[in-house]
Amino acid sequence: MxxxxxxxxxxxxxxxxxxxxxxxxxxxxxxxxxxxxxxxxxxxxxxxxxxxxxxxxxxxxxxxxxxxxxxxxxxxxxxxxxxxxxxxxxxxxxxxxxxxxxxxxxxxxxxxxxPGASSVTTVLSAAGVTRAEGSADNGSSFVFAGFLPSKAGERDQAIALLRTDSRATVILEAPHRIEALARALAVLQGRLITVGRELTKQFEEIATLPAQDFAAWLDAGPQRTRGEFALVLHASSPHEGVDDSLRVLQLLLAELPLKTAVKLTADITGASRNELYDTALKLKNE
Missing domain, CATH: 3.40.1010.10 (Tetrapyrrole methylase, N-terminal domain)
Structure with a gap:
């Protein structure tokens, strides 16, 4: 003992x-x-x-x-x-x-x-996260992101970073912010998300669905926006376009000045800053 x-x-x-x-x-x-x-x-x-x-x-x-x-x-x-x-x-x-x-x-x-109860390991155990095809990561590799920023621009930047990481990511969220998070995650399109709502409680609900369908899933029942949330953004495959610099640039341009958006996109994706700047100017003039 x-x-x-x-x-x-x-x-x-x-x-x-x-x-x-x-x-x-x-x-x-x-x-x-x-x-x-x-x-x-x-x-x-x-x-x-x-x-x-x-x-x-x-x-x-x-x-x-x-x-x-x-x-x-x-x-x-x-x-x-x-x-x-x-x-x-x-x-x-x-x-x-x-x-x-x-x-x-x-x-x-x-x-x-x-040690004992943890929403992080609880939702991971029900997500069935496996190694992405063609990925060197093993099936247990994941990132704990916790609560993303509450401000829209900062949250979008955080999601742009998640987009470039192929590993599974655990996100926590409160009920009053879950709808905004669901809308923001829609840019990840077909990448799977496991939603854990009210884990271990009477009205526990666990669902796995594409990120683009998350907001609709919440809207399907008034009770679905209640309670605490633990989410798993599943690992992505190399074919899901996680290095889509154009999409990241568009996302950041919607919230940030041009030069800042270009710099962050270059830092996130590794793309050429000069090429991104030219692309950003074209997007702004459209």
Missing amino acids: QHYPQATLYVVATPIGNLADITLRALHVLQLVDAIACEDKRHTQPLLRQYGIDKPLLAVHQHNEAEAAGLVVERLQRGERVAYVSDAGTPAVSDPGARLVAAVRAAGFKVMPL
């Missing part, structure tokens, strides 16, 4: 929806620690109540993480064990926790991770 030393921060993964997904090890450590730091007490208290755990709670979220990390370090200096949990899933991936971990390590204290 693993030893659980004092003066240690325990980073504990918690369920992403279904409370039964808590691990036995997580429950043991949450009972053992002196205090539990959490992203939001309102989310953490019901989980602890479900399993009869009553511990002091410390709020550590994105708005106070740097300051709150000092309070956690003070407890560790007293020899206490402290756990950290985010609202759902594994902390410090797309949720807060990374700054806390960095501060604890910088102060010379140990950090022990307790």
